[in-house]
Amino acid sequence: MTTIEQILDLARWAPSGDNTQVWRFELLGPDQVAVHCHDTRDHVVYDLDGHPSQVAHGALLETLAIAASAHGLRADVARRPGQPDTHPVYDVRLVPDAAIAPSPLLPVITTRSVQRRPLSTRALTAQEKQALEAAVGPAHQVQWIEGFGGRWAAARLMFNNAKLRLTMPEAYEVHRRIIDWGKTHSSDKVPDQALGVDNGTLALMKWAMASWERVNTMNTLMGTWAPRLQMDLVPSLACGAHFVLRARQAPAGIDDYVAAGRATQRFWLTAAALGLQLQPEMTPLIFGRYVRNELRFTRLDALQERARRLYAQLCRVTGPDPSTAMFMGRLGAGKAPSARSLRKPLAELMK
DSSP states (O other), rough: OHHHHHHHHHHHTTGGGOOOOOOEEEEEEEEEEEEEEOOOOTTHHHHHHGGHHHHHHHHHHHHHHHHHHHTTTEEEEEOTTOOOTTTTEEEEEEEEEEEOOOOOTTGGGTTBBBOOSOOOOOOOOHHHHHHHHHEEEEEETEEEHHHHHHHHHHHHHHHHHHHHTTTOHHHHHHHHHEEETTTTEEEEEEEGGGOOOOOOHHHHHHHTOHHHHHHHHHHHOOHHHHHHHHIIIIIHHSSEEEEEEESSSSOSSSSHHHHHHHHHHHHHHHHHTTTTEEEEHHHHHHHHHHTTTTTTOSHHHHHHHHHHHHHHHHHHHHSGGGGGGEEEEEEEEEOOOOEEEEOOOOOBBBB
């Protein structure tokens, strides 16, 4: 591999929503690459205005910059003018720079992953929190939700949001596409063994996911208690803390979300370097923004009303103004997951 190909081969390990990998690479020369990105707003209810995808774009660009540091290169990034926000292009030039040292985050680029199972309830140390807060940079800050009371409040929020997620036909369409059944690893989806539920619940989920009619029937007869307990309530209680990554100013456009993605990836990689595991908790923020902007996201009126009530709960947990909240998750000490999403090989990501 050439140097630029080695860098891209590491950069492709950046996280993206449901492992969608919303980028492709076009080599323009030995030191220049165009990163062609897109969002999934037209068919993914979780990708409101493409902003979650734009956070992923930022995570990719930050990972690329960290990968470049292994070669003493600085990654200069410019968003190409004239491109729609739905399909932005980022021109990246790799520049030799004597001030660039290999990043200490390099070793965890490929091992960083999502852990959806319970973690240790050990509180984060002052040193861990200091390192994580420093990682996000001056334009962002970290809000901690910790202690049993904080974890319980976050757990109730996640548990209640999960009912919205599991009873919404628009969300079902997303889940149907992205779960890779019978797998511990998947190059372009989420393997079912990484979902964090027991085998009995997993079997019921697989049966139900064959059609929305089955999902609706199972929800009516059995409710959604089992998956919500296992995927949301218990993990939310079993962690060291929940966190909200906040911008110091309310985001005004795509560049602000990309910057938040870069900060998020530094935070996540720093957590991995500290031996901490992390799980994103974005659903409350996304559906809260639907409510705040008075946008309809489902054909079911009852779910629209539920989302309005959940927005009030979100404000009680994170504070009265969630507009600067760019990313939310839980983290704590624990084992790395045995099942996880992988990535498409570099050859499949080249234009």
